[in-house]
Amino acid sequence: MTIDDAAERGVTRLCRRVVRDEGLPGLSVAVTDGDGVLFADGFGSRDLAGNRPATPDTLYGIASCTKSFAGVALLQLAESGICSVDDPVSAYLPVEFDDPEPTLHHLLTHSSGLPSLGVSETLLARRMRLPDPGVALGDIDDFYAHVNGATDERTDPPGERFAYCNTGYALLGEVVESLTGRPFDEYVAEHVFEPLGMERSTFDDHEFSMADDHMTQYRRTEDGDLVASSLPTRDIGKATGGILAPVSELATYLRLHMNGGEAAGSRVLDANTLAQAHVGHVDVPGRAAGASEQAGDDRTYGYGWFRDESFLGDRTLLGHSGSITVSSAYLGFLPDEDLGVAIASNTSPDFPLGVVGEGVLAAALGADPHESVPFFRQQRRHARLCGEYTAYEGVMDATVEREGNVLQVSFDHPLNRSALPLTPSDPVRESGPQQADVVYRYEHVASDGRREPAAFRVKDGEVSLLIDRWRLRQV
Template structure:
C-alpha cells in the first residue's frame, strides 16, 4: 500500500528537480498533475507559458499534446467496437481508400492500433508540422486525396507483413481517425469531443486551433535555435473546422488540453472506464489497450511493447507501467498510469526536450517506495555526467573531452592540427562495465574508464592513459 509520506516525497522531488531540468533542457514552461483514482493529489505550473509577456504556466494552461492524442484515438476505436460498428479484425481498406499492402494478408484495424502494419514511418507528421511552422517541404498534404496519394505511393516502402514488426506510423493513426469519421458520420474531432472530452468534463480541451488561440491561459509554442534562443512559433496543426473532410489530419497528435483536464482522463482509465459514475468504455476494452500487442526491440525492465495507443512496460518494479509521450516539435506532453496501484501523471511543456520518461519513472519509483537511483534512466544519466569532462595524459601532452549530446556520449580528441569527434558506444545498456568503443577508419577501438573510490576517473584508449582534470 502506498503511504501519504511517499506522495509528500514526490511533491518535494518535483519542486526541487523540475526547475533544474527546465534549465538543463531549455524548457520555458512546464505543468504537471499527479492523480489517484479519486482525484488530483498535486498539480503545479513552472516557468512561462509566454516569455515575452511574462505569463506563468499553470495547471490549467493549454498545451499541444502531440502523440498522447493516440490513446484517445484508440479509445474511440474501442468504443465503436463495443457498439458493434467495427471489428479489430476488419481490413482497414473496408473503411478507407488504403490500397497498399499484401493482398493475401491485409492490414487490419488492430495492426494500425499497435503500429504493426509493416509500413515504416512515412513522415506525414513531419510534412504537416513543418508546414504549419512555415517550413514547407513542397509535398502536397492539404486534403484527403493528397494524404492517400502520398500513402498509396509507398507500396515499395513496406518492410514486412502485418503483425510481424513494430514501426511507429503516424499515417496509421490518421487512417484510424478517418475510420472513426466514416463510421460515426461526423468529423473525427467532433466524435472525440462528444464521446470522450465532454463526458470527462474536459470542456476546454479541443482540436480546434481557433478555440485554442482565443483561450487566455494558453501557451506560446517555442522552438530553440542553434544558439539556444527561444523562438516563438505558430501552433503548427491547421484549423480542423476549416476543413471538416480532413479533420482526421489531427488524429495522431492534434489534441490540445491542460494537465488539469487530462487528470480526468487519467482517472477514467484508472477506474477502468468510469468517471463520476459514468462509463465511457468497458473494462475489457481498456485491458486490451493496456496489453502488449507488438514488442519493442529495446528493453530495460523486461517485456516492453506497444498496446493500443499506449506504450507498455510489464516489469516496472513488479508492476505494469502504461505511458505515452507526445510532441508537435514546439509543444510536448506525457501521460502515464500505474493501473495496479491507481496512480497517474500528466505533464506538458511548451518546447521539446524535457526528459518525461525518466522523470515519470523516477516519480513512480518514489511512490512505490524505491530509491530513484534504481531507475535505469537515472543510473545512465548519473554515469554519463560522471564520465563527461576534460581529460589529459601525462603532463598534459595529449587532451580529450567527453561530452553528452542528444542522450549519447562523444569523445573529442584534440590536437594542434584539429579535432576528431567520435560517438562512444557502450558495451552494455546501463554502462555498468564502464567499457565503450569507438570506430576509427572502420576498426573498432576499445575505450575503458576506471572510476576510483575517491572520485578520480581515468580513461584508457589504445596506448594512452587519460586523467579527468575537470
C-alpha cells in the same frame, strides 16, 4: 492513495531541476490516483515574454498522447457493433493494400507493415514554415494518393513487426469519420471530452488561442535558443497528435483508464473492452538505457499505449510520450499501484518527456529518480564524467561532452583532432587495492570499423578515461 510530504518534495525537486538543467520554458504536472488529483503544479513560464506562470490548467499540445484517445474512439465503435478491430482498413477508406491487408488492429498497434510515410513530419514542418520535402498533402485526396502510392514501401506482413507509423493513426481518424459521419475531433469532443468534463480540452487552435491560460510554444534552434513559434495544428491526421489540453483534465482521462472505463461519474467504455487497449499486442524493439543485450526487448504496444513490465524493477507501466517540436507531453499510469501522471511542456527537449513522467512516478512512490530511473541514473553518471581531460605531462588533451544520450570524446592535438562517440554499457563495480572504485564501460567504433572498449575509472573521487593508447585524467 496519498503522497507524503517527502514524496511531494521529491516530485517538486525533480521538476524544478529538469526545467533548469534542460532549459524548458515551462512544465506542468498532475499526479492522480483512481479517485482524484494527488498533486498538481506548474514550473517555469507558459509565456516567457510576459513571464506568465505555467499552471496545471495551462493548455499544451499533447502530440502523440492523442493516440490513446483514438484507441478509445475505435473501441467505443467496436463495442457498439459498428465495426470490429479485425476489419481491414480498406472496408472503410479508399486505400489499396496487397494481401494480406492490414486491419484496424494493425494500425492501432503500429504493426501494419508500413514504415513512416512522413505525413506528420511534413505537415508539422510546413505549418512552422520550415523546409519540407514538398509532398502534395493539401487535402484528404492528396493524403489517400500519398498512402496508395506507398504500396511497395510495406516492409513486413501485418502483425509481424512494430514500426511507429503516424500515417496509420491518421487513417484511423478517417475511419472514425467514415463510420460516424463526423470528423474525428468532433467525435472525441462529444464522446470523450464531454462525458469526462474536459471542458478546456480541444482540437481547435482558435479556441486554444482565445483561452486565458494557454502556452506560448517554443522551438529550439540549432544554437539552442528558444524561439516563439506558430502552433502546428493540421486538418489531416488529428488522431495522430492534435489534442490541446491541460494536465488537470488529462488526469481525469487517466482515471478513465485506471478505473476500467469510468471516470467523472460517466462510463465511457466497458472494462473488458478498454482492457484491449492495455494489452501488449506487439513487441517493441529496443531496451532501456543500460540494459544488457541479453535482456532483449522490454516493451510492448497496445492501442496508443506502450507497456513496460519492469518499471522500478517489476511494476507494470502503461505510458505514451508525444512531441510536436514546440510542445511535448506524457501520460502514464501504474495500474497495480493506482497511480498516474500527466506532464506537459511548451517546448520539446532532446529526450521524450516520458522520462520525466517516469521520474515523477518514481518520486511519488518515494524512490530517488536519479537512482531508480535509467535515464536519470545515466544523466547523473554523464554529469560526473563530462569535462576537460589531459594525459601525462599534457601531451594530449581531450574534452568529454554529453551528446544526447551518449558521450563524445574530442581530442585536441595537432596530430589528432578526432571526435569519438562513446556508447555506454552497464557500470561494473570493482574494489581492491589495485582496482578502481567504479568502472564505467563504454564502446566506440575505431577508424577500421572495429568496436573497441573505453572505460572511465573513478578512484578516490578522481576520474580517468582509458581509451585507445591513452590514460586521460579529468582536470
